[in-house]
Amino acid sequence: MQKFDPLKKYSFRKARDWKYPLWCSLAVNAYLDWLRRSFHSEGTIRSYKYVVYNFCDFLLLKKLSSFEDLNRNLINEFLRIDLHSTVNGTSGRNSVLRQFITFLEDNNYLADQTIHGVIPAKLAHHRKIITILSDEQISCINEYRKTCNSPIELRDAAMVMIGLKLGFRSSNVINLKLSDIDWMNKKISITQYKTKVSISLPLSVDVGNAVFRYMKYGRPECDDPHVFVRHKAPYGILSGKICSNALNRVLSTVSDGSSVKFHTLRKTFATSILKNNAGVERVIDALGNRDSTTVNVYLTYDELHMRKCALSQRDVYSDGRCNQMILEEYIFTSCFLNDIQGLIEQKKQSGYIYDSAKYILIQFDKFCVENHIDRAIITKELSDTWLSYHADEAKSRRASRMSVLRQLVQYMNSQGSECYIPSNFSAKSYRVPYVMNEREIREFFTVADDYIPKVNADRFSILAEEYKVLFRFIYCCGLRVSEARKLKLEDIDFERKTALILRSKGDKDRLIYIADDVCNMCLDMLDLLHDKYHFYSEYLFPSSDPNTPLQVASINKKFQEFCNNIVYICF
Numbered sequence: 001m002q003k004f005d006p007l008k009k010y011s012f013r014k015a016r017d018w019k020y021p022l023w024c025s026l027a028v029n030a031y032l033d034w035l036r037r038s039f040h041s042e043g044t045i046r047s048y049k050y051v052v053y054n055f056c057d058f059l060l061l062k063k064l065s066s067f068e069d070l071n072r073n074l075i076n077e078f079l080r081i082d083l084h085s086t087v088n089g090t091s092g093r094n095s096v097l098r099q100f101i102t103f104l105e106d107n108n109y110l111a112d113q114t115i116h117g118v119i120p121a122k123l124a125h126h127r128k129i130i131t132i133l134s135d136e137q138i139s140c141i142n143e144y145r146k147t148c149n150s151p152i153e154l155r156d157a158a159m160v161m162i163g164l165k166l167g168f169r170s171s172n173v174i175n176l177k178l179s180d181i182d183w184m185n186k187k188i189s190i191t192q193y194k195t196k197v198s199i200s201l202p203l204s205v206d207v208g209n210a211v212f213r214y215m216k217y218g219r220p221e222c223d224d225p226h227v228f229v230r231h232k233a234p235y236g237i238l239s240g241k242i243c244s245n246a247l248n249r250v251l252s253t254v255s256d257g258s259s260v261k262f263h264t265l266r267k268t269f270a271t272s273i274l275k276n277n278a279g280v281e282r283v284i285d286a287l288g289n290r291d292s293t294t295v296n297v298y299l300t301y302d303e304l305h306m307r308k309c310a311l312s313q314r315d316v317y318s319d320g321r322c323n324q325m326i327l328e329e330y331i332f333t334s335c336f337l338n339d340i341q342g343l344i345e346q347k348k349q350s351g352y353i354y355d356s357a358k359y360i361l362i363q364f365d366k367f368c369v370e371n372h373i374d375r376a377i378i379t380k381e382l383s384d385t386w387l388s389y390h391a392d393e394a395k396s397r398r399a400s401r402m403s404v405l406r407q408l409v410q411y412m413n414s415q416g417s418e419c420y421i422p423s424n425f426s427a428k429s430y431r432v433p434y435v436m437n438e439r440e441i442r443e444f445f446t447v448a449d450d451y452i453p454k455v456n457a458d459r460f461s462i463l464a465e466e467y468k469v470l471f472r473f474i475y476c477c478g479l480r481v482s483e484a485r486k487l488k489l490e491d492i493d494f495e496r497k498t499a500l501i502l503r504s505k506g507d508k509d510r511l512i513y514i515a516d517d518v519c520n521m522c523l524d525m526l527d528l529l530h531d532k533y534h535f536y537s538e539y540l541f542p543s544s545d546p547n548t549p550l551q552v553a554s555i556n557k558k559f560q561e562f563c564n565n566i567v568y569i570c571f
Contacts, residue, residue, distance in 0.1 A: 023066050024056050031103050041194050043171075051096040067109045072414060075101070080349075091351075132268040133260075138164070140254045145210050151231055154210075154218030156246035159228060161210040163243070163265030166201050167287055169194060170243035170262045176227045181211070201286065310497075311476035312515035332361075334368035335376040336408070343411040353507060360404040378409050378419040387422060443566040445472065451562070458533050459544040466541050466550065467558055469525045473541075476518045480505065481556070485549040487540045489526075494519060 031052065035045050058078050064070065079094060104110050141164060145157045162168050171193040180190050186208065189200040222235035229235045243262040251260060273286060332340050340361050347354040367386060387402055402422060409419045448468050453460035474484050483501050491500040497514045522540065529535040537546035
């Protein structure tokens with residue numbers, strides 16, 4: 001057993017190197033048994049065990065003698081330890097810890113029955129666009145399968161073909177046994193290592209030939225039951241990394257130097273099914289997933305069907321910059337200075353952008369200074385005064401202010417303050433949104449095309465040309481105003497007619513498809529700005545300053561102006 005070094009702060013070791021006191025080991029073992037009864041895979045249990053053992057190491061470092069001595073401050077201190085470099089890693093750790101503490105609470109290991117409430121419910125995720133193999137890479141795999149000769153090449157080809165044509169995870173490939181292949185009925189049946197779901201898929205000719213060639217000419221003679229084994233003694237099961245290594249060796253001729261994960265084959269397999277007009281249920285059955293939740297991500301890269309969502313022009317006829325400067329330069333001066341900064345830092349560390357909420361906190365800070373609030377306690381009277389309804393304020397705005405204040409109060413209470421928690425306020429009136437009819441849309445774009453700026457200057461003429469394209473781009477591609485205005489030229493592929501929408505609402509990325517005529521309209525606009533006005537910008541829709549995009553307020557104002565000029569024709 002390795003000796004614990006208290007002088008080395010937060011020195012966590014591998015779980016197998018540690019022995020724990022009885023009070024700790026009993027709870028941890030009970031938690032792990034509960035995970036096994038809940039049908040978690042061994043890989044999941046190992047990762048959970050790592051987080052829990054690190055937490056126990058931390059508690060021993062703090063000289064705790066029981067879980068009953070656990071408190072909010074200790075949990076917060078552990079959560080602030082940067083054990084993972086990624087948001088996803090931190091989010092996973094917090095999720096495991098939340099589950100573990102809830103287990104302790106449910107099984108009477110804790111004295112404080114509300115202690116798990118201090119753990120964030122979830123962290124913000126940056127959802128990226130999934131990647132699949134290109135047509136060139138798929139062709140490279142097929143060519144490799146036909147020309148490979150050496151034992152390792154035959155093994156690589158067989159593993160990659162199983163991943164590409166059957167959607168197997170790397171764990172399923174390395175655990176594939178000889179008895180899982182029914183050569184007579186041309187089927188392959190397995191129980192998935194991760195989900196424990198049994199699936200049976202047809203063994204296609206190209207996959208069968210690849211596996212057969214490997215078994216006949218590449219696989220060493222041994223008694224191991226697995227299909228894929230080591231090529232040198234001692235023969236036995238392979239490691240999981242061998243699958244990704246095999247894929248990158250196969251793609252080495254068309255690779256740009258970046259590695260491709262084996263799971264990319266599974267994503268490619270799922271999207272290929274969708275492209276063949278198969279339903280989501282068919283994808284679930286083929287992948288062996290328990291539900292449709294994990295399949296939804298593959299729907300976003302079904303190019304054939306996603307392009308149908310991009311409207312063509314013919315379908316039409318059948319204060320931002322200022323606020324950003326305030327956010328960056330404002331200095332908090334009220335008595336709530338430390339609490340506000342602490343809340344913002346916590347949200348930022350959790351992965352949230354939090355700019356809109358920060359702007360509300362700035363207004364609250366000014367409100368407290370102007371009203372001479374000198375006691376850092378939020379009372380009912382202060383809350384009611386701040387949240388009192390103003391005649392010129394929308395309900396949604398009031399709801400936002402209420403939400404941010406509740407977050408501040410909850411943060412202050414977690415730090416030991418005793419503040420009044422205002423009741424929740426719903427701004428939803430369930431008003432039916434107004435949808436423009438075909439005639440109104442047609443008239444709107446007619447007004448936009450006929451728009452002539454009142455001032456005869458190049459910068460106004462440039463904006464007039466942009467508005468003609470901007471509103472069509474928003475309508476035909478279904479974009480938010482904020483997404484369209486921040487779109488950069490480097491994010492648009494005019495050859496494939498696609499555009500990347502990065503870090504949008506909810507910190508999510510997505511890929512959109514542009515109709516041919518809309519794409520040509522954008523190119524014509526850029527040619528006009530470059531050739532006639534010598535105006536260049538990295539943005540597709542820049543403002544009069546080429547270094548900044550159009551402002552939301554300007555776009556909304558111009559939209560309202562065009563709507564007011566619509567001519568309604570009475571038939």
